[in-house]
Amino acid sequence: MDEHTGDLGAVPRPEPDPGEPIVGRDAELARLVRAMDSASADPAAVLVGDMGTGKSALLDRAVRHAEAGGARVLRAEGSELESSLAFSALHQLLRPVLSEVDRLPDRQRAAILDAFGTGPAMPRYSSAPDLMLIGVAVLSLLSALGDQRPVLVVLDDAQWFDRASLDALSFAARRLEGEPVTMLIGARGGDHLPGFDRHVPTLILGPLDNAAANQLLDLQPKSPTGHTRTRILDQAGGNPLALVELTRTATAADAATGLPTAGPLPLSDHLERIFAARLNGLPAATARALLLLAAMDSVDFTIAASAGLPNAEDDAWLPAEQARLIRRTGRDVRFRHPLVRSAVYHAASLGARREAHLALAAMLRDEPDRRAWHLAAACPRPDAAVSAELERTAARARRRGGHAAAAKALQRAAELAPQRENSARLLVEAAAAAVFTGDIAWVKELAAAVRARTDDAKLLAAAAVQAGRLAVLTVRHSVVFSRLADTAEELAARQPAAGLELLAHAAVVRFYSGADTQRHRIQDILRSLTEDASYTGLRTWVRAVCDPFGDRSELVSLLPQLAAEAQARPEQLTTVGIMAWLLDETPQAVRAFDEAFASWELQGTLPEGLGGAVAWAYVERGRWEQAREACARTIAVGRSVGLDHAVACAATVDAAVLAYQGDATAARAEEALALIDPLESRSVCVYARRALGAAAAAEGAYETAYDQLRMVFTADGAPLHYHASYPAVADLAAAAVRCGRREEAAAIVERCARALAESASPRLRALINRARGLLADPEDAEPHFRASLADPVLAHWPFERAQILLDLAEWLRRRRRIAEARTPLTEALETFRRLGAHPWIERARAESRAAGLDVTDTAPDALAALSPQQQQIIRLAARGLTNREIGERLFLSPRTVSSHLYRSFPKLGITARSQLRDLIEDTLATAGHS
Template sequence: MDGRAPGCRATAERDAVVGRDAEVERLSALVTDASGGGQVLLLSGAAGMGKSTLLEYAARRAEEAGRRVLRASGRESERDLAFAGLHQLLRPVLDEADHLPDRQRRALLGAFGFVPDAPDPLLTGVAVLTLLSQVAERAPLVLVLDDAQWIDSASADALAFAAHRLDDDPVTLLAAVRDDGPGFGRGLPTLVLPPLDPTASRRLLDLRAPDLTGRMRERVLEQAAGNPLALLELADHASLDPDDHGPLPVGRRLAAVYAARLAELPEAGRRALLLLAAADVEDPPDAVLALLPDADDKAWPAVEDSGLIHRAGRHVRFRHPLARSAVYHAAPFDARMEAHRALADALRDEPDRRAWHLAAATLHPDAEVSAALEQTADRARRRGGYAAAARALARAAELRPGRDDSARLLADAAGLAVFTGDLPWVEELAGRARARTDDAAMLAAASLHVGRLSALTGQHAAVFGGLAAIADDLAAERPAIALDALAAAAVLRFYSGEEFQRREIDRLLPRLPAGPLREWARIVSDPLGSRELAPRLPDMIAAAGGRSTAGDREGGGDGAGAGGRPVELTALAVAAWVLDETPLAIRTFDEAVESWRTDGPLPDGLGGVVALAYFEYGRWDRARAVCAGLGALPAAARLNHAVACAHAIEAMVVACQGDAAGARALADEALRLVDPLESRSVAVYARRALAAAAMAEGDYEAAYENARVVFDADGAPVHYHASYPALPELAESAARVGRQAEAIEIVERSACTLARGGSSRLRSLVRHSRALLAEPEHAEPEFLAALADPALERWPFERAQAVLKYGEWLRRRRRIAEARPFLTAAYDTFRRLGARPWSERAQAELRAAGLDVDATDPRAFAGLSPQQQQIVRLAARGLTNREIGERLFLSPRTVGSHLYRTFPKLGVTARSQLRDVVEAALGSAV
């Protein structure tokens, strides 16, 4: 049970350690540190937390860095053998003992029984220290000590003596100890390994058990509770029987170990452990504790001595998730059923737990138990627990007597499981529903759930065909379901940008009932042909529970509407964004998010659109937060399109912020995850990010190459919505590299298309692009036309780019006084957004126009919160995020987040500028 075999290892190709990024970073720094000083670190954690895996990683990393590595592993059987552990560790270098001072040599060899001298503990410790220092003279030395809790006390004392005196020697000691084992190295620096977080647990399970899906996968994750060894052990032996309930079984070896311990316990002790195992809670409630023997019962000492549980007063818990599983499955079947019945009877005041225990004790269809589980599912759904609700409905379906009712529950479970992002589970539930009914509506509903989630995997052509077929088949008999299917197909049309899909949607729409959903599908599929619907959006949003005044389109409104229907609000926000009613879209997204907080998460498939809207509106921090949330989805490893979309949009943001390398990495990963013909939208976003990154570095050739491929060879947009915003980047880079003629052809073709249904924003982008490609003496009318509409301030970055370029044009015409207001306005916007390359460009233009622009404002520092001021001061002194976090009791991520938010406020783009900010603030205070 030391976790050494599975631990928390990731793929063989990368040989990474899952879920331990901070620990890996710290260990890597320790074993590769070239400063020459001694280092000591203990890894502490429960059995199975991956300590051995981390030590193995550190050892390999040390060897790659040219360090010599000595290893030892404690053994419980050798705890009483003096100096056994030390001998194991030093055996490869014992020949070096000949070079020790004689007394030290004899003390060390006497400790190992090689000479008759009685060991002197102090002299032995000095000998160990000298020997290690001696060996480290030729190459830095790394000592790796696993299971140190079992090291004999004599070895532990000698190693502890040396560890406290390694200050000037290039020796690193790494040791792993259990948090419940005998003490080792008290007072030494310790890194405690907590359980893996849910995201890391899912990733580890995906890597080691990729075929484990659906409800069984969720049960493994839940019962392992973040323990890597438990996670993999339970996954290896998970039953696929959908009727299984209670702890999952462990392997035969572990089962035999635990069975031997159980056999030695009195009957009352075994029954108490079975009840605790069946109860499946960390700290059992009073109703469960009342079923156990009294605190002074003679059974408890034996149970505690078995090492299976930890008891402190009335708190009783298993020491390891695998112990609970082994205890449960070691009991006879009838005893397990009786335990569940007893728990159900005791938990009458906890209906959800009671329902599950009744289900565990029910072997045949039972309408009452099924209904109780359905009520449990409803309560879980209202709390946002979609996975729990889906599991409850699936189990309720198994116990529901009628096949049609059972199929309905399974289809509903599939619909709830969509929100978990677990496509295999949704497919499993939908397949079980289809197997139990011939009802066309129910069959279509099950397929629709699968299609909605499959859309996020990138299989757009195949999924579109299935959804369109449902709409075609049910248009007459089940128009509501048909319209749902076609609306989902419209989303795929947006993802793929496939023109054939637009024609298919246009063919089917007239057969379906009129209403907001039909208009929504038309907008998403063909925004240029739906522009006349834009004025109706505020009223449609009001009908869904959002703001009601038409004036909201211009920026009015007084807050989020209460009680809005989040699904409809989100869909309408998407429609508003597609039609470039961005302020209305932003407010509606915000309202939808507020509504979702009471019911669950925002639908994952819409996250990319939300992030894009925030980006275009100038809320870049919010856009990156949405992208980060998409990347952290539990099922992100399987939802390639959703994750690629998040990467591409974040790449656009970071490119504009000046992190060209980061943008390229994100964009390249997005392009790797998708087929550009299946996911044209993502491919275009990624190319726009690459173009922006190249422009930030002044590489206009690369910028043009990437901007050019978002249009076809004949100049048509690769994607009917995503390509047009790239026109200014295409135009400027073309002008810089002498490709004006080709770019003019694309811009003019776009102008003809957008004249028939494009928004004022898109027409402005066309005028901006024409200005950049025009002969210098003809550019001004186009610039003025591009900037004429004040409503274009809704897209601050795009407008600031146009303002800057017009200011540059004016300055080059020596119209300095006219240029200054434009350059200043652009500079202020870029600083506020944190668009470093652009603010630096504007700053350089202002200086050329005779204005000395100071990037730092002392008043900005005073406007920070006290905590932010502390962080900035420490960062200005050169401390890392981790060092700052240790001083202020914050996580490094929190420190980084504060700095990320303060940089734009302070007008800086790098840590190296913070010292000037702090000094300026101090000077102004004086």
């Protein structure tokens, strides 16, 4: 059992692994640890939460912490069976130290022994034990034990403690201040805990937030992905026990017979036994009401209550409330735990479930989507009418951007479609929608279902295309490329459109792998495909992705037409943007991305092949904050659906931005390298090395920087990747000059220049000229620097242009042309400030001072003391975003955002969120005039 499942009463609980994290409970664990501190003002704390929220896990961790510090631990766990036995809990707690009881004063010793039923008859006292005296005895005993060493008292499942024990322990708890004793109490939410209600601080364990819930799923032996993961997250409601148990049952059911497409996920046998006793013997009216409630989705209740479900005040709910199955709050009725819903639903017969869903469908005539799902849940066999209802539901979901919802509706519609060909068509459409969830296994499952239902060549080709769309995001590029190319070649004659689509996906794999043999194969297949004006966009995509510098001028000339055709079609605009980025037309790429995202928010879905191009384009244009947001989105979604290659792509971009900003940590780039095979994914390898090189250069470790950047090229100096390697030539040259590797670097630069020849973009020509200027003899450098700055288009790559300006200024100052150096220096420093490129700011400042510019009194960047992530959060907060909104943008929990803000305010010299906007505006103004 997972450590989060540790408050199930009498259910055995193995000791959690000390090294295993308690997900999403850092603040609560820190609070418990503080309570154990000898200086704590609150030596007792109550931990309250529903079953499965992790109370016992936190208490276990507190116990290990105390034992590691040499404390004595006394522990008792409540039992429902013993809750009516007076002092049973206190006896369990003190049994290990009963020998110490003999050292208590006579009256106290006698009172405790009498309470435990082990002492002699004491007629001189009342026939009932003196509870006050027992409380004093407990306090004395704990204090005496504390004189020997610190004591931790842990009371778990205290809601099942007998009242007498609670009275004695609460008496002691209120008097522990100044004693080397800590008392931690765990109890169920909603339970009255006499004596501890008002006098002891309470920590409430609510549901895990979305980030923590996803992290817990990632830690499971078989982490769920895609729509199964979404169902588990929705049903569990942030409860750790529910997340773990539903994952186990979903995994087992999926492997055996497949998951039910509607209704709650089934429970494990372990949990069914826990709930079975509470369901037995309920009145018929109560059982029916519970089943209706269980068959609903989370928002049905308010709609259906007035149409047949008993209202919250109805006596039908009372037996369920007494059985601790539901909770009534105002006009609302909710299950006490998300797993109770599953237990109620699956305990009912198939016939009873069907009747419940039909009743709900009748109530929901004004809610067509929910009505369709209830009708589907009630269908024992194919039904054309219900299938059509679900297809209409899918269409509405797609219009709202609900790709997963659309795919699920279409998959269920296919199951209910009487005609096999219609079923296959619906499955193809489901696969097309599922692509945007990033769930490869689901798309493959849907494609396989198509093959099982039809021999129609067109549908089979369409299914292959959908499966190929996501296959490009896996790390097995050689295998995937062969499969895509073979199928494209096979379809070239009879289904040329499908063949071309598959070839487009194969081109993406070629980009990631960088293998030249793949380029030749793609070009051969492309030549075999019939020319068709309606597929110009796809053919251009294949050519641009496969070999962007082969026919660059012609490809660039096609972009305006393709962009015009893609207007108001976000997917197509994104495709045009990626092509523009590949061709070093970054301004056009960013415009396309901006237009696409204005009408189509990619939050929650994964961009298709080459999605990292979006982030790189924003980096190149100097919009680093947006680049990191795009990376955070891709990393979070990629991790949740198991697309390691997508995660690696985004991590390399993020690592590069962090390096430019002065965060020299190599974690992001090293994570990317660990996720891929360098021989299979040359593009990711190159981007990671570029980021590592930038990080090393930022720290002045130029030998390390050169070694990293040298790996961007082969042993004989050729580009390791036909697109990703070229932009590194200038950084390679800069590192080489500072570590004495000038000759080797010059050979690589010239080889790149020859390879590109006239196909080089203006940007690459500028970078090659910068590299030549850095590597040239001092007297020969100026023409190269001037040539690299000659084309005004370089302004669209502000960081690269500022680097060249700084190089030129440094060269001019060393030639004692100080007056000439000041203009490029000023411009470079302004750009670095705007971008937040701190290592470059410091270098430009030092050079400016050497050139006689007054930069010593310049106000420092107010955000300079913050980490890059804190800077992101501060900037978003200054724009008025809430913690939850910032968390959604950066895929952080609101708690993490709040923590960063709390730590950042003192560094910024402010005390309120309302001061952030003025602070950011002042910082920008300072940067602009320094």
